[in-house]
Amino acid sequence: MLEQEAGPPIIRFRGLEKSFGDLHVLRGIDLDIPEGQCVSIIGASGSGKSTLLRVLMTLEHPTGGRVEVEGESLYTMKRNGEEVPANRAHIRRIRRKICMVFQHFNLFPHMKVLRNVTEAPIHVLGLSREEANQRGRSYLEMVGLSDKVDAYPAQLSGGQKQRVAIARALAMQPKIMLFDEITSALDPELVGGILDLLREIKQQGDMTMLIVTHEMKFARDSSDRVLFVDEGVILEDSDPQQMFTNPEHERTRRFLDTVLSEQA
Amino acid sequence: MEWDWALTWEILPELARAFRVTVAATIIGFSMALVGGLVLTILRRSPFRIISWPANFIVEFVRSTPLLVQLYFFYFVFPVEIPDMGGIFTSAFITGVLALALHYSSYTSEVYRAGIDAVPKGQWEAAAALNMSGGRTWTSVILPQAIPPILPALGNYLIAMFKDTPLLYAITVVELLTTAYQIGSARFQYVEAFTIVGVLFLIVSLMSAWLIRRMERWTALPSH
């Protein structure tokens, strides 16, 4: 196991469960993630990786267990000393610390690129239009799209769309960023650029990053920690060197053998 | 305001008789519209512009102008004069049904067109390759494929025409609404008569809409 820093973890799952009807997708997830860590999540398709991120983003609500962000429960709150289901305001207040980038970008097609990035800072964070534009332009510059501020999403390539989506999330300046297979919908030659961008984001700050990915080289070389999810549980949780050179479980080894031979 | 049940029972038989006129107008009018729409569709597909263009214009024009004005136009300009047979088939009734039929031909024509356009081009080519005549291509290849998917849309226009029959009131046809109006103004008690008429329409429409939804399931072609 990884050495944990002092202080409460920024994300804590305890006995997290999620079912869709009869389908038991998450089967008891226990996990602590310290602030600033960059965590890669790997595992076979259908093992529950996306669901794990989506529960944290409140896109799916858990059917059991507990989610805490900076020591505060996400889905419950205290009222008169009692623990009750969280209301909307509570969820929104905590959700403010988290943002997510999707496999299929989900840009707003009716807004130009700059407005895609500034809309939420203005109407959710309450920035003035000038502040938001300034912030938006600087993040678009960071992702290399300064010349596209006035384009509509439909006029961009897949790689450019994903860069806008990343800038849009960064502009919210969240403490936690979730990336769900953000290179899987891209042409192979565009993947490298997006992964470089992830590395740059990691270098720049103290953001906590959870990255679901099939890019094993990235997971091995660029993350602080790797989780292997298998059939709704975290089967293996270790530093990248250990995971890729000497995995504890046979299933992990088999998964890595298959994927690495494909990607070789 | 109290609902008058005695009046309700008293006027129901009269309204039921008038309802037959409404139903007759719908059935006759819609049968004619089914044929009229087909004729218009065939004219619109004519390779000769002198035929297709006027047919297109008629469909657009009729569809974009009020049925009521069209009813007046028929009633005053081309009235159908037949000897009074004492039944529901009065001159005004026939005139009105013709106007309804023309109006709805423009809708059914659009529906047929959509159905025909949805038949893949390869079907025409296959028919040509088999050396079928034009008429045979239509009757044994195109229409059998084009019609089933459009039956629900036609059904919806049948309901729409049913709901438009009260306009025959304007040209003195004694259908449901006219009867209700006569009852109401004779006793100065409109609430019951008009409400019953509304409920009758609602019941028939809801039932037909339900039937059409069932039909949508039968007519969905397996491979599409």
Added chain:
Amino acid sequence: MPPFLEFLIATFPMLWRGLVITIQLALGGIALAIVMSLAAGLGKMSKIPPLRWLCIAYIEVFRGTSALVQLFWFYFVLPFFGVSITEFQAGVLVLGLNAGSYGAEVVRGAIQAVPRGQYEAAIALNFTPMQRLWRIIVPQAVVSMLPPMGTIFIELLKNTALAALITLNELTFVAKQIRDDTQRTTEVFLAVLVMYFAVALCITAVMRTAEWWLSRGLDRGGVR
């Protein structure tokens, strides 16, 4: 000058006044129809059951009964409940409520057709539910609402003629009066049909322009 032209020029001022009222009726009805379409279309998707039932009841009642019956009901029956409204008010109310019941289904369909990912991105960016709806979802849905809404507005325009039957002096009513006074049916009704057709073309042109304007930059086919 040919006599029919002379006749039309002589009657034009009267027809024009009727046309103005028709257009006012249509615009009032369209405004109400837009409000009702959005309210009932969104309400039908609400998580609050009584609100949802209310919207379903409204939609089914107004789609299931005839526009003319609705008009007579509002005009003749409402006074018995102590509510008196003018012919014009009854017209706008019924036109708007009637078209709104059809528009509600258009709104609902268009909103449900917005891809799920758009809701999810809006949640990830922490927009409130109201912001999600009005800033993200509705602006995208509007583009696909416009063509079917255009059809509904043309039906509404055609239905304005029904107000003639509750003696509102709009275009059809004026035409009927001129005909009764002069017996020159063909000229009057043809002129009136052309006027309705022209207004319908204007509605279509406005809707097309709006659609073009709103869909700039939108690529409706690709991945978003």
